[in-house]
């Protein structure tokens with residue numbers, strides 16, 4: 432996927448203000464950013480659901496503004512707003528969706544992968560919020576997409592469902608599926624994404640791997656410990672040397688921790704000036 436200078440103007444408001452993206456085949460890419468940053472608008476343009484005001488975009492080699500049926504069949508989507516077929520059962524919904532695609536996955540297998548086997552014969556309207564979201568994921572992947580868009584896919588998931596979903600995404604990525612994900616969960620981005628972009632006010636403010644974003648890899652460590660006078664804290668680029676110096680007397684250092692900025696710390700620092 433290649434995007435250059437993407438813009439979206441609404442009356443009196445620029446939602447996306449010149450975004451460039453390169454997402455390679457088989458890559459898991461996460462878009463991060465505060466509410467209203469322009470993530471969903473960007474994703475919807477790339478899915479062919481929204482017209483752009485300016486810029487270039489190529490998604491699986493096709494301009495998403497002009498993608499036809501064959502192009503659409505190669506995409507999978509989990510949108511923010513749930514699909515509505517409340518009277519059908521889970522199994523009926525997934526089977527129904529599978530029929531739209533030339534090479535669908537086995538619906539029963541997909542239902543199992545999202546952990547809904549026990550609910551296969553339950554009507555969609557009777558599912559809990561998190562179960563409903565898992566069904567959305569099932570519908571997004573049943574067509575065996577080459578490119579999968581996931582817009583805040585795990586909102587409402589319990590922790591176990593989230594871990595299970597992460598496993599599923601890793602399997603899909605191993606299988607060669609390209610994945611574009613938006614999320615507010617920084618641990619999710621860290622667990623899944625090869626690369627992330629941080630969007631604020633419609634522009635990209637940082638891009639990189641979760642480990643190196645915003646200079647994170649080279650950031651100073653914070654060393655904390657306790658001595659007779661109470662809790663101590665020092666920031667240093669050479670924590671090993673500091674710990675060696677502190678422990679020269681041979682005793683244990685009470686309460687010793689060495690931490691680096693988390694992805695969340697880095698993210699909050701990046702968007703700070705924009706929020």
Ligand SMILES: Nc1ncnc2c1ncn2[C@@H]1O[C@H](COP(=O)(O)OP(=O)(O)OP(=O)(O)O)[C@@H](O)[C@H]1O
Nearest residue numbers: 441442444446464465466467468469470471472473
């Ligand atoms: N149809 C619309 N008409 C006018 N403004 C819109 C429309 N859709 C979105 N916007 C505005 O565009 C901006 C970007 O919205 P968008 O939904 O892309 O943000 P987001 O990054 O996905 O946020 P969130 O994290 O809350 O989902 C917001 O200020 C929003 O109010």
